[in-house]
Amino acid sequence: MCGIVGYIGKKSASPILISGLKKLEYRGYDSAGICLQTAAGLELVKNKGRISQLEKDLAVRDFSQSRIGIAHTRWATHGEPSVINSHPHFDCLGQIAIVHNGIIENYQALKELLVKEGHKIVSETDSEIVAHLIEKFHQGDIEKALRRALQLLIGAYGLAVLSQKEEKIIVARKGSPLVIGLGKDEILVASDVPAILAHTKKVIYLSDGEIGILTAGGYQIKNSAGQILDKKIEEIKWTVDQIEKKGYKHFMLKEIFEQPQSIANTLAGRIKNHQAKLSLKTDLKKINRIIISACGTSWHSALIGKHLLESIAQIKTEVDYASEFRYRDPLLYQDDLLIVISQSGETADTLAALRQAKSKGIETLGVVNVVGSSISREVDSGIYLHAGPEIGVASTKAFTSQVAALTLLSLYFTQQKKLVVDKKIISQLANLPEKISQALALAPVIKKIAEQFKDSRNFLYLGRGFNFPVALEGALKLKEISYIHAEGYPAAEIKHGPIALIDKNMPVVFLASKNNLSAKIVSNIEEVKARQGIIIALANKGDKIIAKLADYLIEVPDSLPQLSPIINVVPLQLLAYYIADSKGLDVDKPRNLAKSVTVE
Ligand code: F6R
Numbered sequence: 001m002c003g004i005v006g007y008i009g010k011k012s013a014s015p016i017l018i019s020g021l022k023k024l025e026y027r028g029y030d031s032a033g034i035c036l037q038t039a040a041g042l043e044l045v046k047n048k049g050r051i052s053q054l055e056k057d058l059a060v061r062d063f064s065q066s067r068i069g070i071a072h073t074r075w076a077t078h079g080e081p082s083v084i085n086s087h088p089h090f091d092c093l094g095q096i097a098i099v100h101n102g103i104i105e106n107y108q109a110l111k112e113l114l115v116k117e118g119h120k121i122v123s124e125t126d127s128e129i130v131a132h133l134i135e136k137f138h139q140g141d142i143e144k145a146l147r148r149a150l151q152l153l154i155g156a157y158g159l160a161v162l163s164q165k166e167e168k169i170i171v172a173r174k175g176s177p178l179v180i181g182l183g184k185d186e187i188l189v190a191s192d193v194p195a196i197l198a199h200t201k202k203v204i205y206l207s208d209g210e211i212g213i214l215t216a217g218g219y220q221i222k223n224s225a226g227q228i229l230d231k232k233i234e235e236i237k238w239t240v241d242q243i244e245k246k247g248y249k250h251f252m253l254k255e256i257f258e259q260p261q262s263i264a265n266t267l268a269g270r271i272k273n274h275q276a277k278l279s280l281k282t283d284l285k286k287i288n289r290i291i292i293s294a295c296g297t298s299w300h301s302a303l304i305g306k307h308l309l310e311s312i313a314q315i316k317t318e319v320d321y322a323s324e325f326r327y328r329d330p331l332l333y334q335d336d337l338l339i340v341i342s343q344s345g346e347t348a349d350t351l352a353a354l355r356q357a358k359s360k361g362i363e364t365l366g367v368v369n370v371v372g373s374s375i376s377r378e379v380d381s382g383i384y385l386h387a388g389p390e391i392g393v394a395s396t397k398a399f400t401s402q403v404a405a406l407t408l409l410s411l412y413f414t415q416q417k418k419l420v421v422d423k424k425i426i427s428q429l430a431n432l433p434e435k436i437s438q439a440l441a442l443a444p445v446i447k448k449i450a451e452q453f454k455d456s457r458n459f460l461y462l463g464r465g466f467n468f469p470v471a472l473e474g475a476l477k478l479k480e481i482s483y484i485h486a487e488g489y490p491a492a493e494i495k496h497g498p499i500a501l502i503d504k505n506m507p508v509v510f511l512a513s514k515n516n517l518s519a520k521i522v523s524n525i526e527e528v529k530a531r532q533g534i535i536i537a538l539a540n541k542g543d544k545i546i547a548k549l550a551d552y553l554i555e556v557p558d559s560l561p562q563l564s565p566i567i568n569v570v571p572l573q574l575l576a577y578y579i580a581d582s583k584g585l586d587v588d589k590p591r592n593l594a595k596s597v598t599v600e
Contacts (some may be wrong), residue, residue, distance in 0.1 A: 001077070001598045002087075002101035003027035004178070005195045006070045006160040006169045008216050009186025013069035014058055020188070020195035021051045021073050023243060026251075026391050026588070026595040027101075027191060028075025031086035034058065035097040035162055036066035042097050042164045046086040067216070070160045070169060072099035075594040078107070079124030088162075089128040091135035092120050095164040096142070098134070100127035101191055102156035102176040103599045110152060126155075134161060142166050143213055147226070150174075150211075156348065156599065158191055169214045173206040176598045177346050177374060180204045180212055180219065182233065187214045192596070193236055193370075194243045194389060201236040205372050234372060242388050250587045252392030252481070256573045257440055259397050260433035262387040263566070266401040267408070267430065274426050276411035281381040282363050284416040287337040290317040293325045293353040294341040295597065297395040297476060301367075301402035302341050303469035304565050308406050312425065312562065313413035322349035323600065326356050338364045341406075343390055343398035344596040345373020352600070354378055367405050369398050383409065392588050393595045394481050396573045399473060400566045404432065407562065428560050432567075438557040439570040446571055449536065449552045450578030453507055456484055460498065460533075461572070462491035463511030464521060470511055470565045474572030481590045482580035491524040504532040509575070511568055512539045512546045515561035525549045536575075538568055 003024025007013040017034055032054045033046025043063060047053050051073060072087035079085035088097040104110070107126035110133065115121060119132040133149035134142065142163040156175030171178055171189050181188035181196035181203050188196040189212065193203065206212055209224040221229045248254035255262075270277050290309055292302040302319045309317040320330070322340070326349060332338075338357035342350045345368040354375060357364055366379035369387050376382055387401040407429055414421050453459075459478055463471035472488035479486045489498055491510070502508065508528050512521045522545055525535055529549060539546035540558040547553055554571045580587050 001028060001075045001594050001596060003073045003191045003195065004070070004099045004101050004158055004160050004189070006171065006189040006214070007186065008068045008169050008214050009183065010067060010216065011186065012064045013066050014063045016188070016199070017069050017071040018051065018055050018058065019198065020190055021071050023194035024191055025051055025073055026393055028073050028594045029589050030074055030076050030081035031083070032071070032073045033086045033088050034069060034071040035088040036063050036069040037162060037164065037167070038063065038066045042090070042094060042162065044088060044090065044097065046083060046088070048081055048083055048086065068162065068167060068169065070097060070099045070162050077103055077599055078126040085123045085125050087127060089123060089125065089131045091131040093135070096131050096134050096138065097162045098127065098131045099160050100130060101158040101598060104129065104153055104157065105155035106153070130159060142168070143170055143211070146170050146172060147211070160189055167215060171206065171212040171214065173210060174208045175348065178206040179372070180206060180214065182219070185216065187216070187219055189214060193238060194391070197236065197238060197243060198240050202233050203236055203372070204231045204233055205377070237371065238389055243391060249581070250392060250577070252394055252396060252577055252587050255390055255392050255397045256570065256577065258388065259400050259440070259570065260436045262397040262401050263404050263436060264433045265386040265388065266404045267432070268386070270408055271426060271430050274423050275415060275421070276408045276426065278383060278408060278412045280365065282337065282365055284337070284413050286335055287315065287363070288335040289333065290315055290337045290339055291325070291330070292317065292319045292339045292341060293322045293350060295322050295347050295349055297399050297473060298341040298343060298350070298402060300469045300473040300476070301399055301406065303472070304403050304466060305339070305341070305406035307466050308410040308562060309413065312410035312422070313417065314419060315413060320353070322347065322353040326352040332357065332360050332362050334361065336362050338362050339367060340364065340375055340379065341367040341402055342375050343369045343395055345370045345375040346596050346598050348598050348600045351375055351378070367402055369401070393590055393593050394477055394576070394587070399569060400436070403566050404429070425560060425562055428563050432563065435557045435559060435567050436570060439567050442554060442556070442571055443574055446554060446574040447578045449554070450575055451582050454579050454582045456505070456507055458501065458506060459484055459486040460494070460501070460506060460508045461486060461488040461511070462494065462508060462524060463488070464491045464517045465515060466561050466565050467511035467513070467568060470568050470572065471509070473569055474509060474576070477573055477576035478579065480593060481576055481587050482583060482585060483591070484579065491521055494524070495527070499527065499531065502528055502531040502533040504534070507534045507536055509572070510535060510537045512537045512543070513556055513564050513568055514540050514543070514558060515564065522546070522549070538571055
């Protein structure tokens with residue numbers, strides 16, 4: 001949800017800011033802008049549309065001498081995507097510029113106050129008032145003015161502020177991520193690591209309530225009381241190579257094909273002597289109930305996690321949307337464990353769910369991909385996915401790594417409780433990268449099927465047991481990148497309503513790999529076929545019954561039912577990808593979406 005970059009140093013700021021913005025474009029892409037400090041004052045260039053447009057606008061001006069600047073790529077919350085609503089925003093005199101990620105909840109009241117005092121507010125955004133508040137309090141010291149402004153703000157912010165008169169960038173964080181990159185004779189700030197990775201791997205993560213004062217010669221981090229903090233400098237493990245497309249048409253396709261490796265990374269060092277090895281601070285033996293909270297695709301992996309934890313580790317598990325959990329005042333007990341799952345580690349609702357459980361003294365555990373993210377820093381213990389950066393807006397490799405991590409956790413839990421561990425699950429888990437490679441080899445078959453359905457208006461995805469959440473995930477992938485309406489259902493549920501939708505134009509994707517419900521799935525396929533629905537079936541090789549019933553057959557590698565979601569989701573990711581690509585859509589940047597949802 002919006003990306004911020006700032007640069008101060010000895011090099012020309014504009015190209016560094018633009019390439020940083022491009023790496024953050026997954027966070028929002030409806031408009032973009034840049035503000036540079038020059039000898040003539042603050043220069044602003046902004047436009048509706050993609051960063052490539054902003055780059056063209058900048059190319060006709062010469063800003064090569066400017067060594068300080070801030071930039072922003074927007075995902076609109078307040079006010080439509082337009083030039084006037086795009087960031088950076090100025091104060092009345094054009095001497096203070098800000099970029100903001102987050103939402104200022106009390107902006108209406110503050111706007112009224114500022115307008116009464118004579119400020120000219122030109123945009124419909126919640127963000128612009130921050131520039132005017134700083135102006136209101138400014139008496140020559142931009143840091144002091146920002147501090148006073150922050151006292152009035154309710155909501156979430158990652159902010160970068162630039163003044164015409166001071167050679168520094170001031171940044172502040174509450175709720176929205178900010179990372180400061182420490183280079184040689186230069187300092188960068190950004191909403192996420194990819195924007196600064198080409199310049200430095202040494203970073204400081206700003207925490208809520210902290211302010212950073214960045215100059216070409218150094219930096220200071222202060223707490224809300226103004227005391228200087230000695231923050232830990234951390235080393236980023238990601239490489240620049242990992243955030244390039246490497247010949248793939250889209251990041252999403254690259255990330256789908258990376259899954260043998262990303263799963264191997266999640267499992268690396270965590271299976272030894274037929275045992276799951278995790279180092280968790282939490283004493284699992286005292287846990288009686290698990291609640292998993294997450295959003296979107298991560299919520300789907302939570303649903304699979306429930307099946308895994310209940311069937312493998314025999315522990316009662318509930319799953320809650322983070323956005324519901326946080327406001328429901330849920331009944332919690334001291335022997336509960338809250339697991340939060342998040343690729344980004346920054347999703348606002350998931351972070352709030354975590355904080356709510358912590359405030360009630362509940363033990364927490366994170367399953368997170370991005371190292372150093374807010375959730376990873378606030379949980380009591382955690383499992384990093386090590387899936388590498390996920391840039392495509394539609395989550396793929398993070399999902400399979402999440403499910404692999406939850407399988408490990410279930411096995412680990414079983415060991416802690418001294419229950420019998422199913423050795424078959426452990427050995428097949430270790431063998432997953434190979435199975436995923438086999439599933440990826442289906443790409444040409446799936447591409448052909450996809451071309452047949454690119455003009456479909458609706459899709460149904462049906463699965464049961466472990467594969468019901470996979471049906472939900474397949475449907476989500478399709479709708480978010482192809483804009484085709486799709487629903488996932490437990491296969492038997494269609495009789496209670498959705499079957500009315502089925503006619504000769506309705507493609508129905510069945511997750512029909514072998515498990516204890518296979519006979520039931522066959523009956524469900526028959527029911528759809530009897531109503532002329534088009535059957536696209538995922539089944540194991542050699543399953544003659546399904547092969548006979550299916551109009552389109554995708555033969556997936558066989559596996560234990562517990563591990564089948566990780567394999568079966570791969571063809572569904574490819575199906576969604578190839579349908580969206582054959583429609584000519586921008587797969588990595590689907591309309592209205594952003595990768596990291598840092599607003600609620
Ligand atoms: C869908 C997708 C989203 C995210 C959701 C949670 O493809 O990517 O539904 O899964 O926004 O994000 P994280 O996992 O970062 O908390």
